[in-house]
Amino acid sequence: MKQQITHFIIGILFGIGLLLSGMTQPGKVIGFLDIFGNWVPDLAFVMIGAILINSIAHKFLMRRGRPLFGTGFNLPSKKDLDRPLIQGSILFGIGWGLAGFCPGPAIVSIGGLQTPAILFGIGLVIGASVFIVKKNQVK
Amino acid sequence: MSLESDIPSWVQALAGGGLIGLSAALLMGLEGRILGISGFVRSVLEADPKLKGPSTAFLLGLVLVGILAQFYFVDTLTNTQPRSYMITILAGLLVGYGTAMGNGCTSGHGVCGLSRFSYRSLIATLSFMAAGMLTVTLHRVLMGGM
Structure with a gap:
């Protein structure tokens, strides 16, 4: 239960960070991605703020050795590039550019009962489920 | 009420980014877990015995913020670039499938991965940024705007 409450x-x-940053406004996201058009640079500052804080914290945490409530840090072990990483990221980028939503902000906007976010969320769940089912069939 | 005050939007973006980074740092520091929304969605869909509960709790936190935003800061949910229903669902399908395939989205690869200088996440982030920029540019050109 403690784990649930922390999460x-x-x-x-x-x-709240997503709201404040403007990520929940698809127009701003699309404006940021529109580098050859009417570029809106704001979201670059979101990345700068997030990475600045998190990279410092990460360095400090890794030196500490383990999380407060757990036994160890759960970090990905893969180091090499592979096709699914790049192909998947490109498909994600196309979807991101089409509607201006990535998963986190979309879920916030679903809570705010925004129709585009709800439609996007339906697609998101179906898309992820299709991949999971396909992957399990290969196994 | 509105969040759009006298504070310049880039300062709000920087502050929002700081909160996003702080959240990622807290989840790693307290639970030892990477903050990745597509990963949380996947844990829920796969009904992962250990991760489903905490992931659901996190996503419910996001939903709660959205509910409150609609009442108190509805401007933060503004969509000045709405797409047709078909395009919006297609976008969701691509994001759902793509993030499951590439093991991460803006939060997992973009924020957490880059913060720990992961080469895989750097390539993933460059890939989705480039694809997003190309898509927006093509959409604008095809829709007749310049």
Whole structure:
């Protein structure tokens, strides 16, 4: 239960960060991606702020050795590039550019009952499920 | 009420980014877990015995913020670039499939991955940024705007 509460509270904090940053406004996201058109640079500052804080914290945490409530840090072990990483990221980028939503902001906007976000969310769940089912069939 | 005050939008973006980074740092520091929304969605869909509960709790936190935003800061949910229903669902399908295939989205690769200088995440982030920029440019050109 403690784990759930911690996640819930950090989820709220993250959601507030998304609202404040402008990520929940698809027009701003599309404006940021529109580098050859009417470029809106704001979202570059979101990345700068997030990476600045998190990279410093990450360095400090890794030196500490383990998380406060857990036994160890759960970090990806893969180091090499592979096709699914690049192909998947490109498909994600196309979808991101089409509607201006990535998963986090879309879920916040679903809470705000925004029709585009709800439609996007339906697609998101179906898309992820198709991949999971396909992957399990290969196994 | 509005968040659009006298504060310049880039300062708000920087502050929002700081909160996003702080959230990622807290989840790693407290639970040892990478903050990645597409990963959380996947844990829920796969009904991962260990991760489903906490992931659901996190996503519910996001939903709660959205509910409150609609009442108090509805400007933050403004969509000045709405797409047709078909395009919006297609976008969701691509994002759902693509992030599952590439193991991450803006949060997992873009924020967490780059913060720990992961080469895989750097390539993933460059890939989705470039694809996003190309898509927006093509969409604008094809729709007749310049």
